[in-house]
Amino acid sequence: MLNILELQKQLVEVALPSGFEKPQGRLLAQWAKPYVDEVFTDALGNVYCHKKGPGKRMMFPAHMDVIGLMVTFVDDKGFLRFEPIGGHSPAGLIGCTVRLESGVRGSVWADATADIYKHGFGDVDIHDLYIDIGAESREEAEELAPIGSVCVFDAPVTLQGDTLISPYTDDLCGCIALLVAMEELKDTQVENDLWFVFTVQEEVGLRGAKPAAWDVQPYMGIAVDVTRTGDTSGDIDGQRMQVSLGKGPTVKIKDSSVQCNPQVMELLRKAAKAAKIPYQDEILLAGGTDTAAMQKTRAGILSGCVSIPCRNIHAPAEMVSVKDVENVGKLLAAAAKMPL
Ligand SMILES: [Zn+2]
Incomplete structure (x- = not known):
């Protein structure tokens, strides 16, 4: 099992903001290499990790840029x-x-x-x-x-019980979840052709995922990002959310950039049930994700998203549950094995 605290520490130590992602891209590419057939980078810096399969293409983007x-x-x-x-x-x-x-x-x-x-x-x-x-x-x-x-x-990365307190869990923990999924699938030959992509420039307008999705041209795309939770001190602007920290990955229904495709939500819920992974449905009222950029590429791509519940998003001390991060990775691996 990958050590999530250790990976997050190493990523935070080198991470740079949108447009300057090379250091974290280099680390992620190096870590992904043993799990997939090929790893390469495009002109913008998106890092593609390809696990070959004879079937339909599935793309899993998580953004590696930080604010x-x-x-x-x-x-x-x-x-x-x-x-x-x-x-x-x-x-x-x-x-x-x-x-x-x-x-x-x-x-x-x-x-x-x-x-x-x-x-x-x-x-x-x-x-x-x-x-x-x-x-x-x-x-x-x-x-x-x-x-x-x-x-x-410049803030500490610490673990308290199951709670990781760290800058940039958004979305370095999403990138770590992709690694967990790749590790889960390491010894499995999967029918679907899998593309795990560490994307650039999400925080400045979902700029990296669109050309990446154009390139991969997936049949289905499932993004990974963090989402706000409702278990905080109160509602922000009256926006109520049902998501809680530590209660499992979420299956996104919508955020302010996207309405997820029903086929994708159904596949994710089925995969979660089959693999006995707890999950929560998510409606995020403010905030966009790479899901939207993928969905609007080419003639349109079936798109959905799995999120990591996160408190204090964009603060130097964000909070996620390590168990949730692991389960996001496991859910992606389960989804990758579903027939399309
Ligand atoms: Zn994010």
């Missing part, structure tokens, strides 16, 4: 101004430690003139925030972090 920040301007005091890469809560960024690609660390803080000092942290404009890398001048800062530099959360 981050990009330095856009260095001011006279040597503070770094930035733009978000992917969806951030500006208030949640204050006080975060970030790591630049070069290894330089910085702390995110807010301008003395920012409204937060008058009105609290509720209404934060991301453009009032800056990264302090301890530079003493503009020149020194520009040397350490020229514009275009990207950074990620």
Whole structure:
């Protein structure tokens, strides 16, 4: 059995944001190699892991890019101004430690003139925030972090009971679930032709999965991502969700980018029941996934998604259940064996 904590630690250590996924792509390709017939990368950086079968093609994408920040301007005091890469809560960024690609660390803080000092942290404009890398001048800062530099959360990866607390479980744990599925299938000859794909640039608009699905041209696609849960302190904007942490993978019915194809949902529920894997139905009201990009490729592709229930999505301390991650992998392996 793969050690999910260990894999997550190694991925988080090297992971870079959307458009810069090479380091995590390299690791994932290396780990997948023993389980499949071929591994290759396309022009955008999508990593394809192909387990050959004589039957219909099935594609399993999980995005390997993570959210981050990009330095856009260095001011006279040597503070770094930035733009978000992917969806951030500006208030949640204050006080975060970030790591630049070069290894330089910085702390995110807010301008003395920012409204937060008058009105609290509720209404934060991301453009009032800056990264302090301890530079003493503009020149020194520009040397350490020229514009275009990207950074990620620098936060611990820990396990507490079955709960993994870590940045970027979205969607590095989805990538790990693909590895679990590949390992499960390692000694099995499967009828379906299987394509596990670590995709790029999901967080900036589902950009990698579309060309990947065009290339693979699957009969059916099943994406893996995280989903919000309803077992938190309360509903966000009155949006109620039934999903809970630790109660199993979810079979997505819809999110704001996609209505999943009924055939795919049925196949997933059947596979879960046959393999005795607990599952939950999921309706995610806000947020999109690679599922949508796949579905709208070529003349349309039968598409669905299995999600990992996750609390505090896009925070430096997201939470998932390790058991859920393992069961997502097992459910994918069971689905891969279903006749199409
Ligand atoms: Zn995601």
